[in-house]
Amino acid sequence: MSLSETLIARAREIAPIVEREAYNTDKNRRISDAVLDACQEAELFSILVPKVYGGHELNYSTMASVVYEFARHCTSTAWVVSFYIGHNFLHSLWPKEFQDEVFAEGPCSFTPGTIAPNFRLVPVEGGYIANGLSQWNSGSSRCDWFLNSGLVMIDGKPQGAKAFMVPAKDVEIIDNWDMAGMRGTASGDARLTDVFVPHHRAVDVMDLLNGTAPGSQIHANRLYSLPVLPFVLGETMPVMVGSYRGAADAFKKLTEERYSTFTSAKVQNKQTAQIRVGHGQAGAAIAETLLRDYATMLDTVDPAEIKSIEKRAEIRARVGMVSDYVQSGINEMMLGAGGGAFRSTSPLQRFFRDMNVLRVHGFLDTETATENLGRVQLGLEPNCPL
Template identity: 80%
Template sequence: MSLSETLIARARDIAPMAEKEACNTDRNRKLSDAVIDACCDAGLMEILVPKMYGGHELDYATMAAVVYEFGRYCTSTAWVLSFYIGHNYIHALWPKQFQDEVFADRPFSLTPGTIAPNFRLNPVDGGYIASGLSQWNSGSSRSDWFLNSGLVMVDGKPQGAMAFMVPASDVEIIDNWDMAGMRGTASGDARLNDVFVPRHRAVEVADLLNGQSPGAKIHDNRIYSLPILPFVLGETLPVMAGAYRGAADAFKQLTMDRYSTFTSAKVQDKQTAQIRIGHGQAGAAIAETLLQDYARFLDTVDPAEIRPIEKRAEIRARMGMIADYVYRGINELMLGAGGGAYRNTSPLQRFLRDMNVLRVHGFLDVETAAENLGRVQLGLEPNCPL
């Protein structure tokens, strides 16, 4: 068995723990320490960390398959795990001095955060002073470092955007994550108050978007030269494909177990229920095929091929359409699941709520993504990051 197969098998073994914890994850608004520790102990966090730092330096397909296993049971768990694994990949794009720092004690870090430019960076000798408030910091209940982004301000005017890392000890984590969906992701706000950021902990956002980061010059593996947005979008895809499969299987089992309230007839004998099972199973298979197709693409494409903004706009629009497709498929299942499926103990209602929130995520909103692709196709400037 290859290392990739071994890690996927470990994820498959741990995933039922996430299923058992799913209600508590939702209720507590964060993953349990037991699930996070099990994933760390299984070596899942370092899937994409370079071998020179003790990582596995595997491919996106391995990461996607691992995250998918959790997505079938708990969307929140899959989302946070995908970010933890993905942000360890992002660490490898930073200057070597930071990589030496972040991987000094172990071959991974638990790093929530976002690259949305929420902070103000004032240049000083040796780095920047960062201040501000950011939202959507998924996984912030367990953190070693935080990924951030901000505008460099000179004489009160923005002079470009920098992504940067700060240790969790420099961050004020605000426990205000209370949402209708993705409740277990601990995606609360984070505040920085005049935090010094050494220059080696910062990277120009433009270099990340173009796949020309400092890490791309250090590591020979082509994966570290990918433009960052196609990879970040890839973090979301196994979560969505797993959610569709989980919902389809949960609906099938529910239908087999249900009896009609008024007639006591078995629900599985109804043609409408049979049709919905067929739609759900086929729909989930299509989502899985889309995931496998994207994994092959991301693991084989020449980074230069996806540097043009037109290609990145197309990828973003594709992900938005997949998010909308998965949501609609799960919603159709819920229409035939009966009132009991809306109990908090039902996985179906969690999958629906979670996908309802994900489909309006800043990177997954289909209307914004489609508009952006249309603008680029018409020769207009994009109106959101690519």
């Protein structure tokens, strides 16, 4: 068994714990330490960390397969685990001094955060002073570092953007995550007040977007030269696809067990129920094919081939369309699931709520993504960062 297969097998062994904890994850608005400890012990968070720092330095396919196993049972857990794995990968793109710092005690850390430029950075000797408030910090209930992004302000005017890391002790975590879906992700706000950020903890956002961050010069593996947006979008793909499979299987099981309220007839004998089961199973299989295709692309493409604005716009639109496809498929099943499927103990209603929230995520919104692709193909400037 290869290392990749071993790690995926470990994820499958942890998946029943994820399933058992799914209700509490949603109720408590955070992933249990038992699940995160099991993932850390299984060495899942270091899948993409360079070997020189004790990581596995594997490929996106391994990461996607691990996340998919969790997404079949709990969208929130898969989302946060995917970000923890992905943000350890992002550590590898920072300057060597920061990599030495963050990996000093092992090949992974818990790093929530976002690259949306919510902060203001004022240059000072040796670095910057950061102030501001950010939202959507998935995984903030357990953190060692925070990923942030902000505009560099000189004479009150923005002069480019920097992504940066700060230790969790410098962050005020605001426990205000109370959403209709993705409730277990602990994606609350984070505030920085006069926090000093040394130069080695910051990277030009444009270098991340273009695949020219410092880590691309340090590590020979092509993985570390990928433009960051296709990778970040890739963090979401196995979450959505695994959730579709989980919903399709849950709907099939529910249909097999249900009886009609008024006639006591088995629901599985109704043609509409049969159509919905078939639609859900086939739809999930198609989504899995789309995930494998995306994984093959990230694992084999020459980074130079996806550095153009046109290609990045195409990739973003593709992932946006997947979100639309998965949401529609799950919504269709819910129409035939009966009122009982909306009980808080039902996994179906969690998949339904979670995917309807993800569908309007800034990176996954189909309208924005396809508009951007249309603009680029018509020779217009993109209307949001790519």
